Amino acid sequence: MESDFLKWLSDRLAAHKSVALGPGDDAAILQLAASGRCVVTTDLLTDGVDFRLSDVSPRRIGRKALAVNLSDLAAMAAEPTAAFVSLALPRDGALQLAKELYEGLLPLADKYRVAIAGGDTNTWDGPLVISVTAIGTPSARGTLLRSDARPGDRILVTGCFGGSILSKHFDFEPRVSEAMTLHKNYELRAGMDVSDGLSLDLARLAQASGCGAVLDTSAIPISPDAIKLSQQLADGLSPLDHALADGEDFELLLAAPSREAKRIVRDQPLDVPVTMIGEFVEQPGLWTKGQGGNLQILQPKGYEH
Amino acid sequence: MESDFLKWLSDRLAAHKSVALGPGDDAAILQLAASGRCVVTTDLLTDGVDFRLSDVSPRRIGRKALAVNLSDLAAMAAEPTAAFVSLALPRDGALQLAKELYEGLLPLADKYRVAIAGGDTNTWDGPLVISVTAIGTPSARGTLLRSDARPGDRILVTGCFGGSILSKHFDFEPRVSEAMTLHKNYELRAGMDVSDGLSLDLARLAQASGCGAVLDTSAIPISPDAIKLSQQLADGLSPLDHALADGEDFELLLAAPSREAKRIVRDQPLDVPVTMIGEFVEQPGLWTKGQGGNLQILQPKGYEH
Numbered sequence: 001m002e003s004d005f006l007k008w009l010s011d012r013l014a015a016h017k018s019v020a021l022g023p024g025d026d027a028a029i030l031q032l033a034a035s036g037r038c039v040v041t042t043d044l045l046t047d048g049v050d051f052r053l054s055d056v057s058p059r060r061i062g063r064k065a066l067a068v069n070l071s072d073l074a075a076m077a078a079e080p081t082a083a084f085v086s087l088a089l090p091r092d093g094a095l096q097l098a099k100e101l102y103e104g105l106l107p108l109a110d111k112y113r114v115a116i117a118g119g120d121t122n123t124w125d126g127p128l129v130i131s132v133t134a135i136g137t138p139s140a141r142g143t144l145l146r147s148d149a150r151p152g153d154r155i156l157v158t159g160c161f162g163g164s165i166l167s168k169h170f171d172f173e174p175r176v177s178e179a180m181t182l183h184k185n186y187e188l189r190a191g192m193d194v195s196d197g198l199s200l201d202l203a204r205l206a207q208a209s210g211c212g213a214v215l216d217t218s219a220i221p222i223s224p225d226a227i228k229l230s231q232q233l234a235d236g237l238s239p240l241d242h243a244l245a246d247g248e249d250f251e252l253l254l255a256a257p258s259r260e261a262k263r264i265v266r267d268q269p270l271d272v273p274v275t276m277i278g279e280f281v282e283q284p285g286l287w288t289k290g291q292g293g294n295l296q297i298l299q300p301k302g303y304e305h
Numbered sequence: 306m307e308s309d310f311l312k313w314l315s316d317r318l319a320a321h322k323s324v325a326l327g328p329g330d331d332a333a334i335l336q337l338a339a340s341g342r343c344v345v346t347t348d349l350l351t352d353g354v355d356f357r358l359s360d361v362s363p364r365r366i367g368r369k370a371l372a373v374n375l376s377d378l379a380a381m382a383a384e385p386t387a388a389f390v391s392l393a394l395p396r397d398g399a400l401q402l403a404k405e406l407y408e409g410l411l412p413l414a415d416k417y418r419v420a421i422a423g424g425d426t427n428t429w430d431g432p433l434v435i436s437v438t439a440i441g442t443p444s445a446r447g448t449l450l451r452s453d454a455r456p457g458d459r460i461l462v463t464g465c466f467g468g469s470i471l472s473k474h475f476d477f478e479p480r481v482s483e484a485m486t487l488h489k490n491y492e493l494r495a496g497m498d499v500s501d502g503l504s505l506d507l508a509r510l511a512q513a514s515g516c517g518a519v520l521d522t523s524a525i526p527i528s529p530d531a532i533k534l535s536q537q538l539a540d541g542l543s544p545l546d547h548a549l550a551d552g553e554d555f556e557l558l559l560a561a562p563s564r565e566a567k568r569i570v571r572d573q574p575l576d577v578p579v580t581m582i583g584e585f586v587e588q589p590g591l592w593t594k595g596q597g598g599n600l601q602i603l604q605p606k607g608y609e610h
Contacts (some may be wrong), residue, residue: 021448021450024345024379024451024513025450025452025497025513026378026451026497027377027378028342029343029344029443030342030345032337034339034341035341036336036339036340036341037335037336038334038339039332039334040387040389040422040423040438041331042389042425042438043425044391044393046393046434047429047431048430048431049427049428073331074413076332078332082345084345084347084438086348086436087349088434110386116562117345120348120349121610122349122354124352124353125353126432127431129349129393129431129436131347131349131391131425131434133391133438142335142489143326146329147330158566175475192331208330211610220524225574242606255331266599268548287377303308303361304308305429
């Protein structure tokens with residue numbers, strides 16, 4: 001099955017300036033930037049945890065498997081260069097499934113000029129597993145870490161939050177262009193992508209930076225799907241609760257010096273809104289401002305691995 | 306489980322000159338050679354196909370998952386630099402299993418100075434899957450491809466062949482040092498590692514190079530385990546049949562100009578034997594010499610994916 005599939009795939013892979021040798025040998029050879037710096041991320045998705053093959057089209061699964069990796073590269077402000085795709089396919093219908101996964105993945109790779117430079121395609125008696133490793137190139141301004149936010153920096157986010165389970169967790173756009181545009185034109189200090197929940201991921205970013213964060217909960221951009229989900233579930237969780245905790249928003253969470261943050265919010269240089277939702281403070285922990293401006297502890301919520 | 310495991314793992318990862326940023330952020334940052342060239346390979350192993358978790362210790366599985374990738378880098382004559390390890394762990398006993406996999410993998414990583422620079426650790430309701438992506442650095446002499454053998458080049462192999470199922474398919478030594486030593490001190494033309502069977506992989510190397518290969522079957526180094534397996538199975542397959550077709554030998558299969566090949570065989574510069582087992586010819590296909598020196602077709606055999 002693997003050799004049939006590789007024939008099918010090789011017709012669909014275009015030449016790429018960063019790929020000196022593509023699939024077919026024991027390994028691929030990449031020609032990266034002369035700095036020799038590269039950014040590498042890997043995510044493994046499994047049937048029953050990250051998707052249900054019985055409920056979702058393989059195209060959306062394949063697309064998501066690449067998109068989560070591109071979102072991680074965007075979080076580092078690295079330009080995606082190449083990706084490697086490993087599959088464990090249920091034997092029954094394996095070839096067709098492999099093709100459909102790639103039919104979802106390849107258009108996204110094309111859009112962001114990511115070379116599919118290799119992989120490993122297997123069949124087995126277990127459920128579908130898809131593991132992608134993506135390699136990116138930092139811009140001249142370097143990479144964006146989680147650990148460089150400073151007290152006084154403002155908290156910025158792209159897009160809106162909550163209710164991603166209704167569709168965005170598959171169909172989100174990795175914020176690659178947005179990260180590159182902001183990193184190029186403004187001084188950013190730190191960043192990550194929101195995959196496990198806005199409040200939980202913000203608490204992690206603050207902790208990695210050795211500081212705390214005060215969220216202005218009234219400023220958090222709440223997605224229409226958070227409102228819809230809150231109504232559907234009727235479980236007492238407000239749209240804001242969903243925005244704070246749902247996860248898989250795959251938006252950028254950034255720290256920028258106050259003046260830069262204000263410039264960004266004023267300029268609105270992206271196709272999606274950028275919103276200021278609080279600031280970093282010396283006092284460790286996650287906080288909100290209560291009535292009268294007193295700091296109140298906010299319990300971080302989200303998906304704990 | 307993932308955060309507990311990452312704490313355990315972080316205590317076991319040493320600093321590495323090629324890792325500018327290790328696990329803990331959205332992605333790792335590597336500092337590769339200034340040429341910007343890197344070699345990337347990925348292999349995904351599944352329970353029931355590549356191993357049986359019920360029969361084999363997790364340490365051997367973890368070691369093998371890295372070793373097959375190092376063998377692929379060796380096949381390109383690239384020095385291993387960093388590896389990324391993704392796991393799908395059965396929920397029951399996941400933490401203990403993850404630790405044991407790494408306890409097999411880490412000593413091999415240390416031995417070849419490969420940084421474990423990142424990964425993705427998941428639990429699920431399926432069987433064990435382990436996916437490793439390894440990144441290597443070409444030497445100043447460049448990489449060794451499958452496609453550069455020429456008629457007249459001699460066929461060289463390291464070590465011996467056949468019967469790997471008895472133990473070598475887990476406990477093999479990836480021929481990293483051997484590849485680097487030969488590539489540095491001799492002119493090699495092409496190479497690969499033997500993973501699917503000597504005759505099948507040789508046929509592939511010849512085909513990739515647009516030529517054929519004549520095997521001197523009497524010269525093939527047959528492993529003691531091939532003899533043992535032939536006796537145990539008593540299925541009419543000779544030790545030579547096993548050496549030609551068994552696969553998972555993870556030895557180097559090389560093409561070198563005739564004079565260089567003779568020098569290598571005379572010098573025996575490695576801790577394992579290097580043997581000349583034939584030559585490449587213009588006539589495509591895989592051949593042996595029959596009585597009187599006439600070429601006879603040899604059917605390539607091995608593991609077809």
